[in-house]
Amino acid sequence: MPPVAARQLWDEVDLLIGIGSRLEMPYLNWANKFMQYEQKPSGGPKLLRIDIDPAQMDIFQPDQAVVADSAQACRLILEQLETAAEPDHKRLDDIATAKAVAWQAIQKVQPQLSYLNVIRQVLPRDGIYVPEVSQMGFATWIGGFPVLQPRSFIEGGYQGNLGYGFATALGAKVANPDRPVVSVCGDGGFMFGAQELITAAEHNIALVTLVFNNSTYTNVRRDQLLGYGGRFSGSEITSPDFVRMAESCGVEAWRVDSPAALKPVLEKALAADRPVLIEVMSERGSEASPWEFIHMHQRLGHSAAQQ
Numbered sequence: 001m002p003p004v005a006a007r008q009l010w011d012e013v014d015l016l017i018g019i020g021s022r023l024e025m026p027y028l029n030w031a032n033k034f035m036q037y038e039q040k041p042s043g044g045p046k047l048l049r050i051d052i053d054p055a056q057m058d059i060f061q062p063d064q065a066v067v068a069d070s071a072q073a074c075r076l077i078l079e080q081l082e083t084a085a086e087p088d089h090k091r092l093d094d095i096a097t098a099k100a101v102a103w104q105a106i107q108k109v110q111p112q113l114s115y116l117n118v119i120r121q122v123l124p125r126d127g128i129y130v131p132e133v134s135q136m137g138f139a140t141w142i143g144g145f146p147v148l149q150p151r152s153f154i155e156g157g158y159q160g161n162l163g164y165g166f167a168t169a170l171g172a173k174v175a176n177p178d179r180p181v182v183s184v185c186g187d188g189g190f191m192f193g194a195q196e197l198i199t200a201a202e203h204n205i206a207l208v209t210l211v212f213n214n215s216t217y218t219n220v221r222r223d224q225l226l227g228y229g230g231r232f233s234g235s236e237i238t239s240p241d242f243v244r245m246a247e248s249c250g251v252e253a254w255r256v257d258s259p260a261a262l263k264p265v266l267e268k269a270l271a272a273d274r275p276v277l278i279e280v281m282s283e284r285g286s287e288a289s290p291w292e293f294i295h296m297h298q299r300l301g302h303s304a305a306q307q
């Protein structure tokens, strides 16, 4: 379930099962106090963690630790559940409602959600989507990009390291030459590994790369705006002309400046059997902040006073 939808139901959860997860979203971003490592979480539902790494159970202690291959452990749990209980139709309805409410609410994170909606429309179900930490990446975290089948979504996760996305997406395409692969980066992050354009050209790696160019490290600039009175330092960057840069490396490139313009260009890029870069232009500071959907101390529509 996407995290914003899951947050709607969190207060009624009796047992949380964490599968190969550090559970950062519920305990770091939803709880009113920060996650304490090397202890049991205080309050909240009972916690069962499944992880192949025993050290994880000391780092964040569950009520019940299951050190196991997650596929095996999940299969056993499912077998028990199938015989133990009738499906709870009321609960299934609540889940469907929470998903619909969350999906509607996050649409205000624009223009990122409109761009994600275009990518989702154009990329086939088995296409692999590789976002990097950026405004588009954060919009993905909050559930803005429905993942339709296993092994079709790769991202930096907890590490959130800039420079990871483009190189990783190249590897994903080499490993899956028959599946479309789309890499999405901000201009700042893309520049950490931009030289790999030459690798893409040399080996004809038919990856489609979207670079969102707003000449900004946006979340750093936003922090400086909101927390430091707009005293910007190092967050407003000078980016190259990515079309000319890609072309100089032997990679075909196009430029767009709206979600509507992206659609036909992305279709054309995915049909081309060669590396393509699409530069997406946007104004500095024009992206809506996604943070209210990440640090969700309350459900949607609930103020702190109602808690």
Ligand SMILES: Cc1ncc(C[n+]2csc(CCOP(=O)(O)OP(=O)(O)O)c2C)c(N)n1
Residues within 6 Å of the ligand: 133, 134, 135, 136, 159, 160, 161, 162, 163, 185, 186, 187, 188, 189, 190, 212, 214, 216, 217, 218, 219, 220
């Ligand atoms: C190696 C590394 N350095 C710094 C950061 C902190 N950081 C996270 S997002 C970000 C800004 C990213 O800017 P850009 O790639 O241009 O994307 P935008 O947010 O503007 O869409 C920074 C500096 C990080 N995650 N990884």
